[in-house]
Amino acid sequence: MKNKKVKTMLSALAVVAAAGSGICCAVKHGRKKKTADMAADEAALHEEGLTEEKVREYLLHLFRLYEDSEFDDLAEFLDDGSDPREYAADNYSSQLFPYFKKNMKHVMMLEGDDGTGKEPFDMTDVLFCYPACKIGCEIRELFSDNFVLCLESEIWILENGEFASVYCVSIGKDGGRLSYRFVDTCIKNPGDIPICFEDLESGFAEIIEAEKEGRKPYLP
Numbered sequence: 713m714k715n716k717k718v719k720t721m722l723s724a725l726a727v728v729a730a731a732g733s734g735i736c737c738a739v740k741h742g743r744k745k746k747t748a749d750m751a752a753d754e755a756a757l758h759e760e761g762l763t764e765e766k767v768r769e770y771l772l773h774l775f776r777l778y779e780d781s782e783f784d785d786l787a788e789f790l791d792d793g794s795d796p797r798e799y800a801a802d803n804y805s806s807q808l809f810p811y812f813k814k815n816m817k818h819v820m821m822l823e824g825d826d827g828t829g830k831e832p833f834d835m836t837d838v839l840f841c842y843p844a845c846k847i848g849c850e851i852r853e854l855f856s857d858n859f860v861l862c863l864e865s866e867i868w869i870l871e872n873g874e875f876a877s878v879y880c881v882s883i884g885k886d887g888g889r890l891s892y893r894f895v896d897t898c899i900k901n902p903g904d905i906p907i908c909f910e911d912l913e914s915g916f917a918e919i920i921e922a923e924k925e926g927r928k929p930y931l932p
Contacts, residue, residue, distance in 0.1 A: 761843075761871055762813050768805035770873045775800055777902045782909040807920045808847075811929075816843040816871050819893065827887030839878070839893055842871040848915035849931045850907050860884040862891075865906040867899070875899040877906040 775783075775797040786796035819839040848867040853860060864880040877899055882891035897904050907915075915931050922929035 762809070762816065764805055764809040766873065767809045767812055768801045770869060770875075771804055771808075772797060772801035773873070774875055774899070777899065777905060778909045779902070804916055807923075808916060811919050811923050812845050812847075812869065815845045817845070819844050819868065821894065822890075822892050824890040825888055839895065840868070840870055840876065842874075844868045844870045844876070846931060847919070848907050848912045850911060858885065866893075867905070867907060867912070877904055 783796040783800070786800060790796060790799060821837045821839050845868065846866055847869050850865045852863045854862075860883070862880070862882045862884070864882070866878040866880055868876045868878055870876060875898070877896040878893055879896055880891055880893045882889055896906065899905055915929075918931060919929045
């Protein structure tokens with residue numbers, strides 16, 4: 713399995729490198745959406761879609777995939793026999809809901825920035841069939857004299873309540889960056905989760921703090 717994922721990452725890196733050199737690469741996954749259609753979908757999402765109660769339900773499902781030992785400290789703190797996962801879901805849903813609601817978007821497989829804040833393309837394939845928001849990430853960076861290579865393991869929450877494990881391969885050079893994302897798996901079992909619970913909580917803490925300060929969170 714490890715070798716398979718490494719090969720997949722290397723294949724993704726080849727796609728990123730080819731796109732960066734001007735070769736037109738497209739992965740036939742998901743569907744294409746024009747900017748106007750995406751804006752209309754996102755406007756509708758603000759009117760219906762996520763609620764705080766739904767976020768609580770989704771987070772509780774995710775927390776139940778983690779080991780009981782991850783919640784030992786919280787269970788000791790509660791000291792009343794109540795379910796620490798329920799408490800964590802209640803606590804985080806109320807604080808994270810505004811951020812999730814505001815940042816649900818159609819995620820693109822391939823995206824880039826030329827260093828001036830302008831994307832070098834207007835349309836590409838979407839990664840999911842629903843708007844989504846990144847909630848956690850682990851990153852490994854490799855540096856050379858000419859570029860920075862990043863390999864990221866990400867968790868995304870989808871508007872329909874699913875969680876996805878996603879890999880992101882990106883190359884940075886001269887202030888610009890080109891990134892390619894691909895789905896590893898839909899998270900249904902403990903072994904599907906790409907980051908540990910401690911890192912997930914660190915990401916939540918960063919999101920909550922960033923919301924209070926009115927800035928964009930740094931994940932990880």
